[in-house]
Structures are given as C-alpha cells and as structure tokens.
Amino acid sequence: MFKSxxxxxxxxxxxxxxxxxxxxINNKANVSPETEKxxxxxIADLNYTPNYRGRSLRRQRSNTIGYTWEPSPxxxxxxxxxxxxxxxxxxxxxxxxxxxxxxxxxxxxxxxxVYQQLYNTGRVDGFILSRLNYDESSVPYLLxxxxxxxxxxxxxxxxxxxPYMDVDGGNGIAQAMDHLVSLGHxxxxxxxxxxNSRVGNNRLEGYFTGLAxxxxxxxxNLIMRGEGTLEVGFEATSHLLNLPEEIRPTAIVCMNDxxxxxxxxxxxxxxxxxxxxxxxxxxDDSPTARYLNPPLTSISQPIPTIGENLMKRLIDYLETGTYxxxxxxxxxxxxxxxxxxxxxxPAKG
Amino acid sequence: MFKSxxxxxxxxxxxxxxxxxxxxINNKANVSPETEKxxxxxIADLNYTPNYRGRSLRRQRSNTIGYTWEPSPxxxxxxxxxxxxxxxxxxxxxxxxxxxxxxxxxxxxxxxxVYQQLYNTGRVDGFILSRLNYDESSVPYLLxxxxxxxxxxxxxxxxxxxPYMDVDGGNGIAQAMDHLVSLGHxxxxxxxxxxNSRVGNNRLEGYFTGLAxxxxxxxxNLIMRGEGTLEVGFEATSHLLNLPEEIRPTAIVCMNDxxxxxxxxxxxxxxxxxxxxxxxxxxDDSPTARYLNPPLTSISQPIPTIGENLMKRLIDYLETGTYxxxxxxxxxxxxxxxxxxxxxxPAKG
Numbered sequence: 001m002f003k004s005x006x007x008x009x010x011x012x013x014x015x016x017x018x019x020x021x022x023x024x025i026n027n028k029a030n031v032s033p034e035t036e037k038x039x040x041x042x043i044a045d046l047n048y049t050p051n052y053r054g055r056s057l058r059r060q061r062s063n064t065i066g067y068t069w070e071p072s073p074x075x076x077x078x079x080x081x082x083x084x085x086x087x088x089x090x091x092x093x094x095x096x097x098x099x100x101x102x103x104x105x106x107x108x109x110x111x112x113x114v115y116q117q118l119y120n121t122g123r124v125d126g127f128i129l130s131r132l133n134y135d136e137s138s139v140p141y142l143l144x145x146x147x148x149x150x151x152x153x154x155x156x157x158x159x160x161x162x163p164y165m166d167v168d169g170g171n172g173i174a175q176a177m178d179h180l181v182s183l184g185h186x187x188x189x190x191x192x193x194x195x196n197s198r199v200g201n202n203r204l205e206g207y208f209t210g211l212a213x214x215x216x217x218x219x220x221n222l223i224m225r226g227e228g229t230l231e232v233g234f235e236a237t238s239h240l241l242n243l244p245e246e247i248r249p250t251a252i253v254c255m256n257d258x259x260x261x262x263x264x265x266x267x268x269x270x271x272x273x274x275x276x277x278x279x280x281x282x283x284d285d286s287p288t289a290r291y292l293n294p295p296l297t298s299i300s301q302p303i304p305t306i307g308e309n310l311m312k313r314l315i316d317y318l319e320t321g322t323y324x325x326x327x328x329x330x331x332x333x334x335x336x337x338x339x340x341x342x343x344x345x346p347a348k349g
Numbered sequence: 350m351f352k353s354x355x356x357x358x359x360x361x362x363x364x365x366x367x368x369x370x371x372x373x374i375n376n377k378a379n380v381s382p383e384t385e386k387x388x389x390x391x392i393a394d395l396n397y398t399p400n401y402r403g404r405s406l407r408r409q410r411s412n413t414i415g416y417t418w419e420p421s422p423x424x425x426x427x428x429x430x431x432x433x434x435x436x437x438x439x440x441x442x443x444x445x446x447x448x449x450x451x452x453x454x455x456x457x458x459x460x461x462x463v464y465q466q467l468y469n470t471g472r473v474d475g476f477i478l479s480r481l482n483y484d485e486s487s488v489p490y491l492l493x494x495x496x497x498x499x500x501x502x503x504x505x506x507x508x509x510x511x512p513y514m515d516v517d518g519g520n521g522i523a524q525a526m527d528h529l530v531s532l533g534h535x536x537x538x539x540x541x542x543x544x545n546s547r548v549g550n551n552r553l554e555g556y557f558t559g560l561a562x563x564x565x566x567x568x569x570n571l572i573m574r575g576e577g578t579l580e581v582g583f584e585a586t587s588h589l590l591n592l593p594e595e596i597r598p599t600a601i602v603c604m605n606d607x608x609x610x611x612x613x614x615x616x617x618x619x620x621x622x623x624x625x626x627x628x629x630x631x632x633d634d635s636p637t638a639r640y641l642n643p644p645l646t647s648i649s650q651p652i653p654t655i656g657e658n659l660m661k662r663l664i665d666y667l668e669t670g671t672y673x674x675x676x677x678x679x680x681x682x683x684x685x686x687x688x689x690x691x692x693x694x695p696a697k698g
Contacts, residue, residue, distance in 0.1 A: 033445040064449070071435045077426045077636045086420045089452040096382040098472065100413070101448045103438040123447065230640065261640045268642070287426040288637040291579065291610045293617070 014042040025120060040117055063097045065314060066115070066124035068104045070131060076258060079286035080303045084152075087307030088128065095315045100124050108137045119147045125318050128152070128310055132164075133198045150314045152306055154328070156198060157205075163313055163327040165306050169199060169283070170206035172299035172333035173253055176281040177210020179297070179335060180251045184346030185279060186214075189222040189240050189249035191233055191259045200228075203255045203283060210253075222249055233262025241270055241278075250344065251279035257286045260296055264340065276343040285336050294339035301333045363391040374470065389466060412446045414663060415464070415473035417453045419480060425607065428635035429652045433501075436656030437477065444664045449473050457486045468496045474667050477501070477659055481513075482547045499663045501655055503677070505547060506554075512662055512676040514655050518548060518632070519555035521648035521682035522602055525630040526559020528646070528684060529600045533695030534628060535563075538571040538589050538598035540582055540608045549577075552604045552632060559602075571598055582611025590619055590627075599693065600628035606635045609645055613689065625692040634685050643688035650682045 011021045016039065020031060024039045031039075067088070072078040085099075092099055100123060105111040115138060118124045126148030129138055132155055139162060142149045151164035180188055190207040193200025204223075211218055221243060226232035233254060240249055254260040260282030264274040274280050275294045282289055285300030309329075317323050360370045365388065369380060373388045380388075416437070421427040434448075441448055449472060454460040464487060467473045475497030478487055481504060488511060491498045500513035529537055539556045542549025553572075560567055570592060575581035582603060589598055603609040609631035613623040623629050624643045631638055634649030658678075666672050 036445055068438075072431050074432065075636055075639065077428055078431045079426055081431055082421050082427050083423065085450065086452060089417075089450060093452050096385055098467075099450045101434065101438060101450050103435060103442050118447075265642075287424055288640060290424065291637060292640070293614075293642045 010042050014039045062122055062125055064100050064124045066100050066118050066127045068102050070104045079284050083303045084307045087304040088311045091308040091311035097315055112141050126314050148317055150310045160328050163323045165309055165329045167301045167333050168330040169203035173203045173206025174209040175335040176253050180279055181214040183344050185251040187249045188251045191236050191254040192225045193228055193255050194225055200255055228256040228259055230258050230262035233259030234266045237263040237266035253281045255283055257282035257284045257289050257298055275340045279341040279344050297338045297341040298336050299333045300336050359391050363388045410474055411471055413449045413473045415449050415467050415476045417451050419453045428633050432652045433656045436653040437660045440657040440660035446664055461490050475663050497666055499659045509677050512672045514658055514678045516650045516682050517679040518552035522552045522555025523558040524684040525602050529628055530563040532693050534600040536598045537600045540585050540603040541574045542577055542604050543574055549604055577605040577608055579607050579611035582608030583615045586612040586615035602630045604632055606631035606633045606638050606647055624689045628690040628693050646687045646690040647685050648682045649685050
C-alpha cells in the first residue's frame with residue numbers, strides 16, 4: 001500500500017525544508033496553517049508513512065482517544081449519541097484520558113488521512129469506531145498500520161479480526177417476532193434495509209429466526225427493502241396494505257423507529273388504527289418512540305454499557321499491550337412493549 | 350480566590366517529589382493514574398495555581414478547543430447536539446484545530462477543576478461553553494483567569510461580559526404569538542419554565558411581547574410554570590382545560606417541544622383535537638416534532654450557523670488576540686408552522 005517515499009521527497013514536493021516536514025509530523029511546527037495543510041496533502045498524495053512503529057514506542061503518550069461519527073440527516077436525531085459520548089467520556093476520565101473528536105468525511109481517502117495524521121502526530125493513542133459496515137475501509141487500514149482501536153459494531157457476523165462490542169440486532173427482532181406471535185399474529189411483514197447493510201441484514205436474520213421458531217413460512221411478498229426513512233416506511237406499508245386479504249399482514253416489524261413511524265402514518269391514512277388493527281414494532285427505542293400516538297413498541301440498546309466497556313478495553317490495551325477477553329462481544333438488546341402492538345384481536349378460525 | 354501555595358507544598362501533601370508534581374502539571378509524568386489523580390486532588394484542595402499566565406506565553410499551542418455539555422435525561426434527546434458538534438468540528442478542522450470533549454460534572458468545583466487542568470496542562474487553548482444560566486460559575490472563573498472562551502448563550506439579557514452568540518428565544522415565541530393571533534386566538538396560555546431559568550424567562554418575554562402587540566391583557570391564570578417535561582406539560586394543560594369557559598385558553602404556547610407533547614396528550618385525553626380545538630406550539634423544532642400526530646408547530650434555531658461562528662470567533666481570537674465584532678450577537682429563530690396550530694375556527698362574537 002505504501003511506496004518507500006522519503007521525508008526529503010515530501011519536503012521537495014511541498015517546497016519546504018526537511019526540518020519543517022519533520023516538525024509538522026511531530027506537531028512541533030510553527031508554520032502557517034496553509035503550509036501545514038500543504039505538507040499533509042503532499043504526505044497523503046505521496047503515500048508517505050513516517051516510521052511510526054518505532055516512533056510510537058518512543059513517543060510520549062497523549063492519553064487521548066479519537067472518535068468521529070457520521071452525522072444524522074437534519075430531520076432525524078441520533079438517539080444514542082449523547083449517551084454514547086458521555087459513557088465514553090466518563091470511562092476515559094476515570095483513567096486519566098480524554099476524547100478528541102473530529103469531523104466525519106464521507107470520502108474514504110480523506111478519512112484515512114485524518115486517522116493517519118492524528119495517530120502519527122501523537123495527538124491520539126487510538127480510536128473508537130462505530131457504525132461499521134461490510135466495506136469499512138478504516139478497519140483494514142488501522143489493522144495494517146497497527147494503530148490501536150476498538151469498534152462498536154463489526155464487519156460481518158463472523159468477524160473476529162479486531163476487538164469490538166456489538167448489539168445482536170437479530171436477537172432483538174426475534175424478541176419482537178415472539179411477542180407478535182404470542183399475540184396471535186401469523187402474517188407478519190418486515191420492513192428491511194438494502195442488502196448492502198450489515199446491520200440491516202443482522203436484524204433481518206431475527207425476522208427469519210422468529211418465523212422459523214413459530215413454524216411460519218417465509219413469504220417474499222411480505223419482505224420490503226429500502227433506506228430506513230419515514231418515507232420508505234410509509235410507501236412500503238401502503239403497498240403491504242393493498243395486498244389481497246389472504247396474505248395482507250396483521251403486523252409489521254421495522255428495522256428502525258423511523259420506518260415504524262412511516263408505517264403507522266400509512267396505517268392511519270387508510271382509516272386503520274396502529275396497535276388495534278395492525279401491530280407495529282421499531283428498533284432503537286429512540287426517545288421519540290414513547291411519545292408517538294400510539295406509543296411505539298421498540299428495541300433498546302444498552303448504549304452506556306457499550307460506551308464504557310469499549311473505552312475501558314482500549315485503554316487497558318494501551319496500558320498492558322493485550323486486549324482483555326472477550327475481544328469480541330455481542331450484547332442482546334431489550335424489547336420495550338408499548339401500545340403499537342397491543343389491543344390486537346386475532347380473527348377466528 | 351487563590352492562596353500562595355507553592356509546588357513544594359503540593360508535593361509534600363501528595364507524598365511525591367517536586368519533580369513529579371511538575372511533570373504531572375506539564376503532562377509529562379510517567380506515574381500511575383492513581384498518583385496523578387491524587388496530585389490533581391491536592392492541587393485542587395490547596396487551590397494551587399501554576400503560573401500559567403507566564404506559561405501560556407511560552408507554551409506550545411495545542412490547537413485544541415475544549416467542550417462539554419450536560420447530558421440529556423435518558424428519555425429525552427438533545428435535538429441540537431449532533432449538528433452543533435459537527436458544525437464546530439468542521440469549522441475547527443478548516444483552521445487546523447480539533448475539539449477535546451470531556452465529561453460534564455454537576456458539581457461546580459469539580460467542573461472548574463477540569464477547566465483549570467485542561468488549560469494549565471496545555472491540552473486545550475480555550476473553551477466553548479453552552480447552556481449558560483444566571484448562576485453559571487464557569488464564566489467568572491474563566492474571565493478571572495484569562496482563559497479564552499466563547500459561549501452559546503449568555504448570563505442575562507444585558508450581559509456583554511464575554512463573547513457569545515445566543516438565540517433570541519423571545520423573538521421566537523413572539524412569532525408564535527403573532528401566528529396564533531392571526532388565526533383568531535384571543536385566550537392564549539403559556540407553559541413557562543421556573544423563574545430561575547434564564548432561557549425560560551427570555552422565551553416568556555416573547556409571550557408578553559405577543560400579548561402587548563395584539564392588545565391583549567396578561568392573565569396570571571393562563572401562565573403556568575414548571576420544568577420543561579412532558580409530565581409538566583400534561584398536568585398544566587389539564588389544569589388549563591378545567592378553567593371556566595370564559596377564560597379557558599384556545600391556544601397554548603410551550604417553552605419547549607416536550608411540554609407541547611404533554612399538552613397535546615392532555616388535550617386528546619379530554620376528547621379534544623390538538624390543532625382543531627386547541628392550538629399548540631413548541632420550541633426547539635426537535636426531529637420528533639414533525640412526526641407527532643398532529644405534527645407540531647415549533648421554533649427552530651440555526652444551530653450549524655451558531656456552531657461554526659463560535660468556533661471561528663474563538664480561533665480568530667487565539668490567533669490575533671482580539672475578538673471580531675460583534676463580540677455578542679443575538680440570532681432570531683424561525684417559526685415552523687404545522688398542523689398543531691391549523692384548523693382552528695374561532696367562535697363568533
């Protein structure tokens with residue numbers, strides 16, 4: 001991945017002295033932000049990698065952990081952000097560490113450049129990653145460069161390549177399915193995410209598990225896929241409600257709360273009552289869920305536990321050189337039952 | 350505020366050498382977290398202050414800005430957090446800066462100790478504060494110690510003691526009042542916050558402005574005060590709906606969305622329809638607002654503009670030594686009209 005580029009070549013390309021480049025890399029430069037930016041750009045363009053493995057043994061520890069995350073679209077809230085950040089801050093503070101936060105970049109190369117710069121300058125000792133998907137480029141990059149990190153999430157269901165904690169979304173959806181089946185539902189639809197979503201597929205597995213446990217057959221007509229938005233939830237549900245009565249669902253499990261909000265709006269728009277006529281479940285247990293009309297049955301994740309645990313694991317690694325067992329851990333979420341699944345009376349016969 | 354305590358006294362009290370204390374203060378110590386914690390505790394107990402005014406001239410700049418905030422209670426979301434943080438991260442990155450985040454402490458002395466430690470060790474060059482109230486202790490502390498900072502919010506309506514941006518909540522509520530009056534409402538109640546809330550009082554001023562503009566009299570029976578929770582919104586509205594018909598309100602302005610959600614639940618619980626029978630407005634325009642049934646008319650704050658601007662002002666100060674004008678700036682929020690105020694038909698006569 002890296003050519004053998006020297007510090008001198010970087011200096012020549014950036015039009016500055018060898019010493020200036022060295023100082024920038026070591027975060028000791030007294031140069032203009034423009035010059036510093038240009039030097040980092042050259043470093044990225046030439047794929048120059050300082051010999052930081054040696055350096056990392058010598059360098060002073062910053063006692064700082066880096067973290068970024070993809071911001072939510074304006075009309076949505078990240079329901080776990082506040083609690084996740086604070087649980088990490090508090091666990092870090094107990095050990096004398098802090099968190100350095102930096103902007104998310106959708107462009108992979110730019111994002112990796114930021115990780116490289118933060119670690120190589122000694123600004124951070126390691127990273128916490130979140131929202132990992134199949135094609136996450138940061139994981140192989142950090143592994144290859146021996147940069148310490150832990151993840152909230154994993155690359156696939158069998159991934160053991162790095163230390164992580166993850167919520168077993170499949171377990172959560174299976175709980176929702178068992179709950180719906182116990183209420184008498186037999187025709188249950190799923191509002192799922194696109195097939196390239198690792199988290200979405202994990203959750204959808206719980207739908208299949210729930211069907212199998214109840215001895216129900218998979219019906220492809222009852223599985224709708226799309227982005228996890230209110231609009232997709234509305235459209236998919238409108239389609240489901242137009243199916244012939246013999247297959248029309250009496251309950252809908254949604255892979256997140258936004259889809260469930262759209263589903264409930266679609267149900268009301270045809271004069272039916274969510275909960276009484278059609279059961280609806282979400283996922284995330286966002287604060288919004290309990291204030292909906294009717295309040296939404298949803299699945300909550302133990303976010304403070306995850307944040308605290310991830311931070312402790314990473315710091316423990318930084319101080320001992322080994323990760324505590326279990327390196328990889330799955331946590332079961334919890335079903336929160338509310339009115340959106342209550343009041344259903346199954347048809348006789 | 351500070352006694353003349355020497356480094357030697359701190360070392361004696363902590364049972365370590367002079368050099369160890371010096372290294373801890375300069376963030377160069379290779380001591381156990383427990384020892385470091387004990388030393389910082391002694392520093393706080395003895396009110397020892399390193400001569401950081403001299404040091405800050407000599408010390409290397411960290412190009413890092415510190416920020417903390419009070420976490421939301423678990424059943425609520427901070428609707429502005431994600432967007433506020435990212436707007437600050439991005440503005441910082443453009444100038445080659447980062448943000449260091451640290452836990453909020455309800456205990457004032459502990460919180461000031463963290464500010465002191467972060468600044469004196471050179472971990473951060475300055476701070477951004479938010480959610481400022483009348484009795485905020487960090488503002489006089491940072492001013493007295495000449496630690497650079499800017500605020501989202503101010504200490505009172507006439508405060509010019511430090512650089513800030515703030516949303517003019519009174520302007521927002523006055524917009525809501527004008528809107529309700531234009532729809533024909535004459536009996537308008539306010540769900541206000543406790544009298545010790547600076548933000549709450551700023552917003553309530555807009556209610557009085559709106560009444561005055563419409564030539565309506567203040568009726569103390571129509572002003573309810575309490576914490577900005579769903580429960581308070583529900584109870585206060587239930588009380589208002591039980592008032593004799595001649596003073597019973599036809600519209601309710603709430604100082605935040607949570608109170609408005611409670612108000613709408615109370616209205617529905619007596620068989621009335623929010624929007625058609627009783628108009629309801631919120632404040633914050635939280636993502637939840639648009640997904641309620643009916644969607645809630647609310648007041649939105651230009652958070653990304655505020656975050657970007659605050660960060661730019663602080664960095665500009667750090668690099669030039671002066672704050673750009675205006676040092677103190679108020680921004681008008683924006684009324685978002687939805688169904689919770691539509692459909693009302695005023696009684697004739």
